[in-house]
Amino acid sequence: MSIVIASDPTMTLAANAFMLMSIWKPIVLFAPFVGWAWMISTHLDKHAKRFFLGQEKWNAIHLAFGIAALVLIVALPVGGIAGFAAAFVGTLILLGLDILIFISITNKDERVPESQQMKMNMKDMAESRDAKKAAKMMGSSELTIVGANKMTIQPPQKDTPEFAVRVGAEQIVVKGYEAHASQIDILPANESTYAASYLVDGVRQAGDPIAAAEAIQMIDFWKKAAGLDTSDRRRKLTGEVSISGDSMSSATLKLNTSGSKSGMRMTMIFNPAEAVRRKxxxxxxxxxxxxxxxxxxxxxxxxxxxxxxxxxxxxxxxxxxxxxxxxxxxxxxxxxxxxxxxxxxxxxxxxxxxxxxxxxxxxxxxxxxxxxxxxxxxxxxxxxxxxxxxxxxxxxxxxxxxxxxxxxxxxxxxxxxxxxxxxxxxxxxxxxxxxxxxxxxxxxxxxxxxxxxxxxxxxxxxxxxxxxxxxxxxxxxxxxxxxxxxxxxxxxxxxxxxxxxxxxxxxxxxxxxxxxxxxxxxxxxxxxxxxxxxxxxxxxxxxxxxxxxxxxxxxxxxxxxxxxxxxxxxxx
Ligand SMILES: [Zn+2]
The missing domain is CATH 3.40.50.300 (P-loop containing nucleotide triphosphate hydrolases)
Incomplete structure (x- = not known):
């Protein structure tokens, strides 16, 4: 930043300093709000929505903290440097507290899978994402899948796109099995993403988001395995496959698929007959x-x-x-x-x-x-x-x-x-x-x-x-x-x-x-x-x-x- 010194240096400097103060103060005070609003709109709000944490309730809480920070600015004599500093620090604390409260409460919520909990450290977040990607790349086919014609569906050659689809399709089911889910749903979340969710003891738990193209390939994989027509993406189709694996006893998976304008959806039910068989x-x-x-x-x-x-x-x-x-x-x-x-x-x-x-x-x-x-x-x-x-x-x-x-x-x-x-x-x-x-x-x-x-x-x-x-x-x-x-x-x-x-x-x-x-x-x-x-x-x-x-x-x-x-x- 350069200050042009004009004919009367002292006067101009003082004036410029005053100008700077009056412009910078609001900007500095405004900055925490920008960061806070960005954090809410890009992370917190989506997190609350995805894991059914009460999006409206949380938005009301964010709003309350935002208003509290504004009230603080108005109440303090921002003109003086002490008042300004107090307002700035106070705003930072209030808005930061809002985010911290959200993260600490939602991380304790059982609807948020441990792997999906929010971390304050952005580097950690990126690292865990990369690690997950790498693990997925190296994934292997663990399940034996027996299709509609009683034939075992052999896994495709490694390093082929088909193999990656199979691994992804299996991983969703294995995760549901491990969570003791009775049902898995895969349906569109928005234009580019699908969401998996698991019904565990009657309570829905969110799974990882899946890119739309990938999700459709997985749905098609299961449909094909169950002998269903993969080109029929609208009508309700029902089929069945049997699965077993090293870490899983054999199970029947009933598939229901249907489609609408927003995309395809698939429901997979574990052992449907057993689920209704109770004395x-x-x-x-x-x-x-x-x-x-x-x-x-x-x-x-x-x-x-x-x-x-x-x-x-x-x-x-x-x-x-x-x-x-x-x-x-x-x-x-x-x-x-x-x-x-x-x-x-x-x-x-x-x-x-x-x-x-x-x-x-x-x-x-x-x-x-x-x-x-x-x-x-x-x-x-x-x-x-x-x-x-x-x-x-x-x-x-x-x-x-x-x-x-x-x-x-x-x-x-x-x-x-x-x-x-x-x-x-x-x-x-x-x-x-x-x-x-x-x-x-x-x-x-x-x-x-x-x-x-x-x-x-x-x-x-x-x-x-x-x-x-x-x-x-x-x-x-x-x-x-x-x-x-x-x-x-x-x-x-x-x-x-x-x-x-x-x-x-x-x-x-x-x-x-x-x-x-x-x-x-x-x-x-x-x-x-x-x-x-x-x-x-x-x-x-x-x-x-x-x-x-x-x-x-x-x-x-x-x-x-x-x-x-x-x-x-x-x-x-
Ligand atoms: Zn326990």
Whole structure:
């Protein structure tokens, strides 16, 4: 920087110095804001979005810190050098603190895989990225993949592009297997990138982003392996492959692929049949609830009637309906089911997969013709339209038991949904026998869960009796090995392992029916409470008191989901 000395040197210098001060001060004060805003827009915001960390909440927090820094500048006498320095340092501290808080909180969040945690050191970030790239380049094919034609798909020659695709496609599956995921999804994140995510015990965890071209090659690889038409990038295709490897027991992978304008998507489900194969007493029902269900199954000679099975998507509705069907004797009763997709073959049960093609019968027609054949028990996998409900209500419900699955998140809501769909409360109420509502909570990892004493205030909030609850448990994720904390090897640091159902089972008798006919929902709610049978929430709380799950899980399943994540047609 040069200062031109004019005719009166002292005057000009002083003036220039003053000018410089007044221009530089705002610029210097502004600089931390530029860096901070750049950091948020290029890193923090994307990080929050990618790992589902509550993007809006974090933006509000960033904004609050930004405003605090501005207020500080306005409040301090910036004209003087001391005030200016204080404002500058204060701004740096406030904005830096915002970023530090984001990094330290999100790094502890289990939704962020360890390899994806943010590091303050940019050099570290670059190094770990390079190391990952190098590892991928050197990757090897570890899995044996058996395709649709029962033939093993041989890995291509090393150093070919096909080999790299195969390694990438395998790595995604191996990662899902290691994380105990039940499902892997690969779908477009934006124009140039795809994102993989893993469903672990009903909670979604983000995986690494994949370049779009690479992701499409991987999807095509799996499609080809399953014998699907890789040129069909739009329609929903379903296939299956078997995989096994040195570090992995053999597994069946079911593939669902489909496409839209934004790109292709693929869902891979690990061992789909096993996932729905559970005995009814392993579902998580409390004893009186299980007894009630068994009673309903055994009274069949006298009564049919509709039992509503309610659970939100991904909350084990199919598993519940399969287990309840198995309460009935398939050799002495005629049991049938109408399903979108047969997830597991049930012995002795006639499972009808609805033909969803355009020229096939509608779902409601399939249900009607099934009911006309006078089966003893029919399970219907969904209520997609009012016609289906009307066909059920019009069936001979004195004779036939119908288990109807609904994507609702509470028992009362299930009753309302069914009654409204039938359109005639009297007819709907007449055929109702009961309702079973369910949601899944994650089971605390027995190896690392952490006991704690709940405060009286906390017990009061939860509606738990004082003095009767000794200790509760929360997730750990770490264990002490020779007095040093290490990541728990059982749950991989997640703190949970497996899921269990929390149920509400309610009979619908004469009094309940009268309230339904009157449309007195508040009265019905009160009646269901009066019966003393635990609701889904109460069952979940009992499981927390028993040390099976955490209060955080109870809160997670009883807090209504944000509307953005609800999809009415999502898979059960
Ligand atoms: Zn653990």
């Amino acid at each position: 009814v007493d392993a579902l998580g029902l409390l004893e009186p609830q299980l007894d009630l269900l068994k009673d309903w199954a055994n009274e069949l000679e006298h009564t049919g009637g509709v039992v509503l099975l309610s659970a939100p998507s991904d909350n084990g509705r199919t598993t519940m309906s399969y287990s309840i069907m198995r309460l009935h004797d398939a050799y002495t009763s005629n049991i049938q089911s109408v399903e979108y997709e047969i997830e597991d073959a049930l012995e002795g049960i006639k499972q009808i997969a609805w033909d969803s093609s355009a020229d096939g019968p509608s779902f409601a027609t399939t249900v009607r013709s099934t009911l006309r054949r006078d089966p003893d028990i029919v399970t219907i996998c969904d209520l997609p339209d009012v016609e289906t409900a009307q066909n059920i209500a019009a069936a001979d419900l004195e004779r036939t038991r119908v288990y109807l699955c609904l994507r609702t998140d509470a028992a009362l809501k299930a009753i309302q949904t069914y009654v409204q769909a039938v359109g005639d409360p009297k007819l709907a109420a007449k055929g109702l026998r009961g309702v079973v509502a369910s949601k899944l909570v994650r089971v605390l990892c027995g190896n690392c869960k952490v006991p704690y004493q709940p405060t009286p205030d906390m017990l009061k909030k939860l509606g738990l009796p004082q003095g009767k609850v000794g200790e509760l448990f929360k997730k750990g994720g770490q264990v002490l090995v020779r007095n040093k904390p290490e990541v728990c090897s059982v749950c991989g640091g997640v703190g949970y392992s497996g899921q269990t159902g929390c149920f509400g089972v309610f009979p619908i008798g004469k009094e309940e029916k009268a309230l339904i006919v009157e449309g007195d929902w508040n009265g019905l709610r009160a009646m269901m409470r009066k019966n003393g049978l635990p609701s889904v929430q109460q069952s979940a709380l009992r499981k927390a008191v028993m040390g099976i799950t955490s209060i955080e899980e109870v809160t997670r399943i009883t807090t209504p989901p944000k509307s953005s994540s609800t999809s009415s047609k999502a898979k059960a």
